[in-house]
Amino acid sequence: MERLTITGQKLGSGFYTDPDVVGIARALLGKILWCNMDGVLSGGIITETEAYAGAEDRASHAWGNRRSGRTEVMYREGGCAYIYLCYGIHSLFNVVTGREGLPHAVLIRGVEIAGGHENVQKRLGRKIFQTKDTTGPGRVTRALGLHHSMTGTSLLGEEIWLEDHGIVIPEHQILTGPRIGVDYAGDDAALPYRFRVDNPELFENQIIKKK
DNA sequence: CGGCCGATCCACT
DNA sequence: GTGGATCGGCCGA
Numbered sequence: 001m002e003r004l005t006i007t008g009q010k011l012g013s014g015f016y017t018d019p020d021v022v023g024i025a026r027a028l029l030g031k032i033l034w035c036n037m038d039g040v041l042s043g044g045i046i047t048e049t050e051a052y053a054g055a056e057d058r059a060s061h062a063w064g065n066r067r068s069g070r071t072e073v074m075y076r077e078g079g080c081a082y083i084y085l086c087y088g089i090h091s092l093f094n095v096v097t098g099r100e101g102l103p104h105a106v107l108i109r110g111v112e113i114a115g116g117h118e119n120v121q122k123r124l125g126r127k128i129f130q131t132k133d134t135t136g137p138g139r140v141t142r143a144l145g146l147h148h149s150m151t152g153t154s155l156l157g158e159e160i161w162l163e164d165h166g167i168v169i170p171e172h173q174i175l176t177g178p179r180i181g182v183d184y185a186g187d188d189a190a191l192p193y194r195f196r197v198d199n200p201e202l203f204e205n206q207i208i209k210k211k
Numbered sequence: 212c213g214g215c216c217g218a219t220c221c222a223c224t
Numbered sequence: 225g226t227g228g229a230t231c232g233g234c235c236g237a
Contacts (some may be wrong), residue, residue: 048224050218052218059218060218061218066234068233068234069233070232070233071233084218084232084233085230085231085232085233086217086218086219087216087217087220087229087231088217088221088229088230088231088232089219089220089229089230089231090219090220092218092219094218095214109218122222122227136219136220137218137219139219139220144214148232163228179218180218180219181217181218182218184217185218
């Protein structure tokens with residue numbers, strides 16, 4: 001486990017506009033995702049991500065530069081949230097990246113709760129929660145209070161944002177593999193665009209104070 | 212405008 | 225390991 005810095009640094013526009021969405025997906029491991037909707041704060045250390053590489057990626061909602069009301073936010077300049085409803089039940093949270101017109105996004109698939117534990121407890125309706133309760137993209141949004149109605153929210157504002165607290169995941173603790181549930185994507189289904197921390201439970205019960 | 216189906220999860224067995 | 229829940233987006237008629 002790496003040392004944690006006392007205070008974090010909010011990720012700025014430059015982090016999100018990088019055209020290398022796969023690099024960003026990897027770099028997001030260990031970053032803190034905060035949600036402060038309606039004054040209720042909760043946050044988690046990101047432990048699992050997947051990159052969706054825009055127009056060239058058959059697994060992406062923006063494959064072939066398809067546009068729709070839902071996917072429009074993917075084409076914005078990096079630094080906003082793309083949250084959509086999956087299977088009629090689950091809100092899935094993505095970080096939009098890249099320059100305007102480049103529909104890149106990173107799906108957040110797992111976190112370890114690091115702030116606002118009491119708020120998460122209320123949402124999940126249980127007193128104790130651990131890795132399995134916040135691993136899986138639907139569980140991430142349920143725990144943090146992220147909802148698909150919040151899609152398009154800027155990550156540079158005060159509602160949803162990310163911070164760097166100096167947590168560095170060593171290379172050998174990062175597992176890489178194909179993405180989940182993208183069998184329809186032909187050859188692109190095999191791309192190694194999924195990243196996860198080998199032992200996320202090491203981050204259980206962390207307490208990180210927001211900047 | 213009807214119908215199909217998905218970047219999932221959970222409660223079963 | 226399997227099936228049901230549940231609904232908005234999208235495509236084709």
